Amino acid sequence: MAREPGKSVRLKLTLSYAGCIMLTGVMLLAVVWLFLLRYIPWAIRDPRQDGRPGMPGLGVPDRSDLLIAFVPKVLVMLFLLLVFGLGAGWLLAGAMLAPLARITHATRMAGNGSLSHRIELEGRNDEFRELADAFDTMLAQLEAHVAEQRRFAANASHELRTPLAITQTLLDVARKDPQRDNGELVERLHFVNTRAIDLTEAMLLLSRADQRSFTRSHVDLSLIAEEATETLLPLAEKSGVTIETSGDPAATLGSFALLQQVATNLVHNAIVHNLPYQGNVWVTTSAGPDSAVLTVENTGEKLSSQLVSTLVEPFQRGTGRIRTDHAGVGLGLAIVKSITRAHDGSLTLTPRPDGGLRVTVKLPAAPDHP
Incomplete structure (x- = not known):
């Protein structure tokens, strides 16, 4: 968006600082002037000028003499205050805006494609930090x-x-x-x-x-888990895998179709990544004060923590599958991670000590129905 060039923030701050100093100086000098006028209300003249006898007195200047002596010094003082305000304001504004210049530089570098640059601003915690x-x-x-x-x-x-x-x-x-x-x-x-x-x-x-282009509604994870299990039960029986489903109702807000995909992907992975015979899959749901949890566990080969940490990456595959006709495309857990994140939840993968994997999806609990 094209805009007309304007005054820099540093110049505006400098003028503001100088203006404040000048205003303070003028107010102070005005107070001094009023103080002098209060205690010199009338002109006091030398008694010898009146031709009256008496001791010679000292002449005190009247208001005109005071004005002549006071005004030039006031002007000089105001000029010095102006110079000092401009100089000090310019330096002070530059020091205050230095972090903003570093942030602007980093922004321009990021705009040019350099995302590895960091500001790393030093000093104590303040607004710029x-x-x-x-x-x-x-x-x-x-x-x-x-x-x-x-x-x-x-x-x-x-x-x-x-x-x-x-x-x-x-x-x-x-x-x-x-x-x-x-x-x-x-x-x-x-x-x-x-x-x-x-x-x-x-x-x-x-x-x-x-x-996150989906409509949110009340969804019960226990019903989703049961539906996913029933859908994949023929595959489990064909693969010699036993599925056990248990748990309590666990309500959350989200897309039924996407959360159904989460449960289906997890149960499918638990079936195809399992023991070649007598494998088990456990699907459980639970509800906490502020969370709804879906957990899918399966038997299988022992997995290292390093391997488990890479399984959510797209096109990453774990151990061998018990059936080659369900090879998948390597996006199952990546989709689960993305859907969970879109629902403001968390995904945790933990290797089981006896072999296999435990996957936990934790989502925010749905508020009570009005």
């Missing part, structure tokens, strides 16, 4: 978000390139061998195309959660 610290925090979060988006874009490009390359290869083979049976080719193309569609839909869901 709070502003600088808040700006540094914002830069750190923005830098982390941009880095995450770049990793996501690179990983998404790689993941999408794989099915496209496979499709291109299959089509090239079919074109070079027209006599070949197309039944197997169509089946493989269908599988690859389905995987690409799943990946695209997962990225769209992740983007929707990040934008």
